[in-house]
Amino acid sequence: DAGVTQSPTHLIKTRGQQVTLRCSPKSGHDTVSWYQQALGQGPQFIFQYYEEEERQRGNFPDRFSGHQFPNYSSELNVNALLLGDSALYLCASSLIGKSTDTQYFGPGTRLTVL
Amino acid sequence: GESVGLHLPTLSVQEGDNSIINCAYSNSASDYFIWYKQESGKGPQFIIDIRSNMDKRQGQRVTVLLNKTVKHLSLQIAATQPGDSAVYFCAENILNQGGKLIFGQGTELSVKP
Numbered sequence: 001d002a003g004v005t006q007s008p009t010h011l012i013k014t015r016g017q018q019v020t021l022r023c024s025p026k027s028g029h030d031t032v033s034w035y036q037q038a039l040g041q042g043p044q045f046i047f048q049y050y051e052e053e054e055r056q057r058g059n060f061p062d063r064f065s066g067h068q069f070p071n072y073s074s075e076l077n078v079n080a081l082l083l084g085d086s087a088l089y090l091c092a093s094s095l096i097g098k099s100t101d102t103q104y105f106g107p108g109t110r111l112t113v114l
Numbered sequence: 115g116e117s118v119g120l121h122l123p124t125l126s127v128q129e130g131d132n133s134i135i136n137c138a139y140s141n142s143a144s145d146y147f148i149w150y151k152q153e154s155g156k157g158p159q160f161i162i163d164i165r166s167n168m169d170k171r172q173g174q175r176v177t178v179l180l181n182k183t184v185k186h187l188s189l190q191i192a193a194t195q196p197g198d199s200a201v202y203f204c205a206e207n208i209l210n211q212g213g214k215l216i217f218g219q220g221t222e223l224s225v226k227p
């Protein structure tokens with residue numbers, strides 16, 4: 001049973017560039033959430049996608065956008081990168097409708113902005 | 115504002131001892147709590163969860179206690195092993211109001227052999 005997968009593992013970009021990160025949910029899951037984790041901090045919720053629509057959003061600017069595909073996989077896009085966007089980006093998947101909606105995380109994508 | 119905090123940023127224990135990691139939360143509307151373990155270079159790994167209608171839940175070598183009166187959560191690890199060394203996060207959620215998990219800063223557990 002495949003868990004949550006993310007690509008790429010590492011990425012280096014320069015300020016002003018755009019980046020796309022990808023996530024495949026755990027088998028059987030239909031919901032994908034994205035989190036940003038700065039070094040030494042807990043993950044911060046960016047947004048969640050279900051049925052190809054943004055279901056909930058955290059306190060992140062519009063430079064952060066996402067998409068969910070019919071096969072439940074998802075992309076996170078960040079435009080006009082800033083140095084402060086350097087972080088570990090985590091994807092978590094879950095199944096809507098289960099009583100606890102437990103989220104399972106992927107290994108993350110380490111983004112470095114120079 | 116919303117926050118989930120941890121009482122101690124680091125915890126060092128001897129192998130074989132029991133570990134207790136604490137967490138305070140501020141949102142009294144939260145009704146679901148999860149503990150995650152994160153090893154270096156990896157994503158958070160689900161350990162155990164508890165709903166607000168319970169005050170204790172046990173797993174394999176782990177126990178979560180919830181005290182809603184003082185908004186406090188703890189994770190107890192029995193017979194701590196070197197493989198338990200990691201950063202531990204508690205997270206809170208309000209069921210049926212979206213999937214946003216609110217994480218604290220984390221506690222780094224170091225197990226001495």
